[in-house]
Structure formats: structure tokens, C-alpha cells
Amino acid sequence: MRTEKIPGKKIAIARALLLCVGVCLIALQARATEFYVDPATGSSAGDGSAARPWRSIQEVFDAGRVESQQWAQLPYTPQSTLVPKNAGATVRAGDTIWLRSGYHGDLSILRYYNTGNITIAAEQGHTPCLSSLRIRSGSHWTIRGLAVSAEFSETYTRHTLIDLDKHSWSGPVHDIVVEDCTIRSVADASAWTADQWDRLACTGLQVDGARMTIRNNRLLNVNFGISVNATDSLISGNLIKNFAGDGMRGLGNYCTFQYNTVKNCYDVNANHDDGFQSWSVGPDGVGSGEVVGLVLRGNTIINYEDPNQPHRGTLQGIGCFDGTFVDWVVENNVIITDHWHGITLLGARNCLVINNTVLDLNDARPGPPWIRVNNHKKGMAPVGCVVRNNLTTALANAGQVREEKNLIIRDPADFFIDAINFDLHLLPNAPAIDAGSHLNAPELDRDRIPRPQGNGIDIGAYEWHTDDVLPVEENVK
Numbered sequence: 247m248r249t250e251k252i253p254g255k256k257i258a259i260a261r262a263l264l265l266c267v268g269v270c271l272i273a274l275q276a277r278a279t280e281f282y283v284d285p286a287t288g289s290s291a292g293d294g295s296a297a298r299p300w301r302s303i304q305e306v307f308d309a310g311r312v313e314s315q316q317w318a319q320l321p322y323t324p325q326s327t328l329v330p331k332n333a334g335a336t337v338r339a340g341d342t343i344w345l346r347s348g349y350h351g352d353l354s355i356l357r358y359y360n361t362g363n364i365t366i367a368a369e370q371g372h373t374p375c376l377s378s379l380r381i382r383s384g385s386h387w388t389i390r391g392l393a394v395s396a397e398f399s400e401t402y403t404r405h406t407l408i409d410l411d412k413h414s415w416s417g418p419v420h421d422i423v424v425e426d427c428t429i430r431s432v433a434d435a436s437a438w439t440a441d442q443w444d445r446l447a448c449t450g451l452q453v454d455g456a457r458m459t460i461r462n463n464r465l466l467n468v469n470f471g472i473s474v475n476a477t478d479s480l481i482s483g484n485l486i487k488n489f490a491g492d493g494m495r496g497l498g499n500y501c502t503f504q505y506n507t508v509k510n511c512y513d514v515n516a517n518h519d520d521g522f523q524s525w526s527v528g529p530d531g532v533g534s535g536e537v538v539g540l541v542l543r544g545n546t547i548i549n550y551e552d553p554n555q556p557h558r559g560t561l562q563g564i565g566c567f568d569g570t571f572v573d574w575v576v577e578n579n580v581i582i583t584d585h586w587h588g589i590t591l592l593g594a595r596n597c598l599v600i601n602n603t604v605l606d607l608n609d610a611r612p613g614p615p616w617i618r619v620n621n622h623k624k625g626m627a628p629v630g631c632v633v634r635n636n637l638t639t640a641l642a643n644a645g646q647v648r649e650e651k652n653l654i655i656r657d658p659a660d661f662f663i664d665a666i667n668f669d670l671h672l673l674p675n676a677p678a679i680d681a682g683s684h685l686n687a688p689e690l691d692r693d694r695i696p697r698p699q700g701n702g703i704d705i706g707a708y709e710w711h712t713d714d715v716l717p718v719e720e721n722v723k
Contacts, residue, residue: 513559
């Protein structure tokens with residue numbers, strides 16, 4: 247055994263360290279406390295208990311009731327050290343602040359680097375409302391179940407609804423979770439003119455930093471949906487419905503965008519709208535750097551659900567035009583649009599585009615949408631890229647790209663259960679069944695159904711299966 251080769255003293259030290267960590271975790275869990283904020287019945291003189299809640303979540307911070315850490319000096323530099331902030335305060339690492347129904351205003355959390363996670367969440371059965379939420383220069387926060395909208399404020403202003411913000415003066419931001427929130431400019435934008443969309447739609451989520459998790463949120467009637475500059479982060483299970491800019495942006499390295507749905511683009515200005523967009527920035531500006539290690543998995547992008555939608559335009563599905571994009575995996579995505587760019591990477595190295603389904607919404611131009619891995623705008627050819635097992639209306643790859651086992655859709659009725667209503671699951675006799683390659687194929691399909699279900703891998707995002715086969719319940723990253 248490996249442990250037999252370790253001197254007894256080292257074994258004892260290792261066991262002592264593990265015991266210490268376990269005791270610390272148990273102690274943190276044991277002292278975790280729940281606090282309450284109620285804008286209707288609370289008081290600034292309350293103690294935060296369920297019976298005597300505080301009145302305002304912003305007052306909790308302004309009164310110094312949260313124990314945390316901050317930088318010893320500003321401006322922040324990589325050599326800065328953290329020192330206690332509000333030592334001995336009421337709310338500490340491991341605690342939860344429950345928000346009750348009512349309007350909680352604008353919340354700004356500035357320079358709170360927690361030693362362990364602190365949660366701010368909707369109490370069960372309650373709907374707390376905020377106009378905006380900003381966490382600047384902080385860490386180890388979980389935000390859960392809040393409703394954030396510009397229309398909750400007495401005066402409507404266009405702004406970023408949730409902003410997770412690093413700052414050159416006050417420091418970085420990292421290790422934050424935003425989940426199960428409803429984030430919207432307004433609840434109903436159906437009567438907005440194009441000019442109102444252009445002037446009034448807010449950006450949903452702006453995410454800087456590192457190790458951020460944006461999960462299972464619902465974004466409605468926004469300009470840009472989720473814009474991520476962060477690295478090493480997870481963006482999973484979000485719905486972005488009705489948007490005027492880009493649905494999602496991924497500009498940081500080693501991020502996973504998975505199982506998100508982006509639909510209903512409103513074409514109201516000169517922005518070339520994308521369901522997902524990325525570009526690099528380097529020493530010579532846009533297109534001179536690299537974006538490394540992104541995974542785009544199981545996302546669904548639909549240009550429009552209603553052909554009579556007002557302000558309807560074309561939408562680029564996954565549009566990445568200013569590489570270089572390095573070590574990307576683009577798998578199991580479903581793109582339904584009416585633009586040439588279904589999935590496009592211009593300037594790529596060692597990228598795998600596999601088991602995606604790309605379909606045209608109509609027979610009009612522009613389109614049909616293609617999968618295209620091609621030259622950087624400065625002429626550099628893609629290197630080491632593979633396009634495999636895709637079901638698409640067109641391919642337009644550079645000659646250096648390895649194409650294998652892709653199928654071109656001539657008639658959607660040959661493949662899909664109900665393409666008109668966006669159901670692109672395969673028919674039991676579709677020619678895509680068992681026709682793909684096992685090489686690098688995703689272990690699960692768009693619905694998390696294990697692959698293969700027959701004699702081979704099916705081409706496209708969905709694996710045909712019988713009704714008794716259930717999805718794998720896990721959060722794949």
C-alpha cells in the first residue's frame with residue numbers, strides 16, 4: 247500500500263491535519279445562524295431574528311453587521327493582504343440572511359471577502375424584490391431566489407441588474423454563486439417600440455472575476471443577457487428569453503456554458519446579435535489574443551418562437567469571429583436560426599465541434615446556417631480542429647479542418663419529430679441514428695441521455711432512445 251512507504255510521523259501529521267479540517271468544518275456548520283430582513287415589519291433596531299427582523303438588507307451592511315475581510319490598504323495590488331473587517335459582527339461565514347417579500351431597494355456589497363460562504367436568499371414562500379445588486383471586490387457569497395428588476399424602483403433607469411464586479415482600485419471578485427433568480431428589465435415588454443427596446447432594456451448579468459457560478463436563473467426582456475469576463479466559471483441551466491443584444495458572452499478562459507436556453511431576439515439597433523459570442527483581446531487589440539478552454543455544451547439557441555414577433559431580425563447562433571479560440575469543445579448544442587452563422591469559429595486551434603444540431607428556421611436569406619471553422623481575419627488557418635457527428639444545414643470549414651460523420655439536412659421531416667415546433671429529437675427511423683463516430687463523442691446527449699443507445703453514436707445533439715431510458719442526474723462540467 248502507498249501509506250506503508252510514508253514514515254509513521256508523516257502519517258500521524260496527515261491524520262492530524264484531516265482531523266483539524268473536519269473539526270473546523272463541523273464547528274462552522276454548528277455555529278451557522280439564520281437572520282431575517284423584512285421591509286414591511288422589520289426595524290433597524292431589530293436583532294435579525296425571525297421575530298425581530300431587520301428592515302433593510304443595505305442597512306445590514308451600512309451598519310457593519312457582517313464580519314468579513316478587506317484589503318489592508320488601497321489601491322489593491324497583487325501583494326495586498328487581507329485584514330479583518332467588522333470583527334465580531336453579528337453575521338459571519340456560514341450564515342444565511344433570509345429576505346422576506348417586499349421591496350429591498352438597491353443592494354451594494356463593497357469589499358467583503360468572506361472566510362466562508364454567506365448566503366442571501368429568499369425565505370421560502372417569499373418574493374423579495376430589488377432594483378439592482380452589485381458585489382464589487384468580494385468573495386464567497388451565494389445569492390439565491392431574488393427578483394431583480396428596474397421597474398421595482400420609483401424611477402426607472404437603465405442599468406446592469408446584477409453586477410459582479412472587479413475593480414482596479416478596490417480589488418478582484420471571486421467565488422460567488424447567483425442561482426434561481428428572476429432578472430428582468432420589465433415583466434412585460436410586448437408593447438415596447440424598437441426605440442424603447444434600444445433605450446430601456448437593461449443588461450441582465452455582468453460577471454467578472456474567477457470561479458463564479460451562474461445557475462438556473464430566468465432572464466426576461468433584457469439587452470445583453472449574461473456577459474462573462476470571468477475565468478474558471480460555470481454558467482448552467484439559465485433561461486434568457488427576449489433579448490436585444492447578445493444572449494451570452496464568454497470572454498474569459500476555462501468557462502463552461504451548459505444547458506442554457508437563449509431565445510427570441512429583438513433586432514432594434516446596429517448590434518450584430520448572437521446567441522453566444524466570444525472574441526479575444528491581446529496586445530494589439532481585438533483579435534490579437536486567445537480565449538482558451540471554453541466548453542459550450544447542450545445549449546439551445548432559437549432566433550424566434552413566433553414568426554409574427556415584433557422587431558424580429560436574424561440571429562447568429564454561436565458567433566466567434568475574432569480568435570484565436572484554443573482548446574474549445576462545442577458539443578450537443580441545438581441552434582435554430584435564420585443566419586449563415588450557426589456555429590462559427592474564425593481563428594481556432596485544437597477545437598472540437600461535435601454532435602451539434604443546426605437547423606434553418608425558414609427558406610429566406612440569410613442562411614442556411616452552417617458550421618464553420620475557418621481562417622482568422624488576419625489569414626491564419628485553423629490548426630488541429632475537428633468537426634464530427636454534426637447534423638446541420640451546411641458546412642463551410644477550411645480545408646485544414648478534419649470533417650467526419652456529419653450529415654446535411656435536406657428535409658427536416660426526415661430527421662425530426664416536430665421541427666416546426668422546435669422539437670429536434672430524432673425520429674426512430676432517422677438516418678442519423680447509429681451513423682456517428684465514437685471518437686471523442688460526448689457520453690451524454692443534450693438531454694443527458696447516455697450514449698450510445700443502439701449499435702452506434704447518433705449524429706446530432708440528441709440520441710434516440712426508448713421511453714424507459716432516463717436522463718443522468720448530474721451537473722456535468
